[in-house]
Amino acid sequence: MRSGDWPASTRDALPVDVGEPVWEDLPSPRDPSAAERRLLETLVGAVGDPVLQRQVDTAAVTASCRCGCSSVRMTSEGPPVAEARMLQLSEVDRSDHVHVDAWTRTPAHPDVHVVLHVVAGLIAELELFAGEGVAVSVAELADPTGITVA
Numbered sequence: 152m153r154s155g156d157w158p159a160s161t162r163d164a165l166p167v168d169v170g171e172p173v174w175e176d177l178p179s180p181r182d183p184s185a186a187e188r189r190l191l192e193t194l195v196g197a198v199g200d201p202v203l204q205r206q207v208d209t210a211a212v213t214a215s216c217r218c219g220c221s222s223v224r225m226t227s228e229g230p231p232v233a234e235a236r237m238l239q240l241s242e243v244d245r246s247d248h249v250h251v252d253a254w255t256r257t258p259a260h261p262d263v264h265v266v267l268h269v270v271a272g273l274i275a276e277l278e279l280f281a282g283e284g285v286a287v288s289v290a291e292l293a294d295p296t297g298i299t300v301a
């Protein structure tokens with residue numbers, strides 16, 4: 152069966168690692184750009200968890216995506232969100248992974264899907280998807296809309 156034949160609900164239920172970015176470590180971690188930090192703060196703010204919120208202060212970018220998109224891998228000094236709290240936030244009863252999804256746009260790209268992955272209680276990845284290998288200007292991103300936590 153071709154993926155195009157699947158009903159939308161089935162495609163949405165596919166594991167999160169489909170099309171997963173392939174990371175290339177930076178020579179050394181860098182601070183998030185002002186625009187990345189702003190986006191991070193908005194997404195984390197929608198979760199409304201003070202522990203997660205504190206992680207933004209020490210968030211650092213450790214890798215970029217090889218495909219050419221603007222997704223980044225991140226790290227934080229923590230402390231991590233407790234497993235019980237992760238379970239509460241997860242829509243699928245996972246204590247190890249929560250994702251915050253939203254939509255935004257730039258003047259050049261009207262549909263940019265943003266996903267913040269929280270893995271093992273820590274900020275781990277900020278995906279910016281406007282198409283495979285498509286770089287977006289993070290500085291030009293509009294405020295995200297339709298933010299969901301799952």
Ligand SMILES: [Zn+2]
Nearest residue numbers: 172216218220
């Ligand atoms: Zn990529």
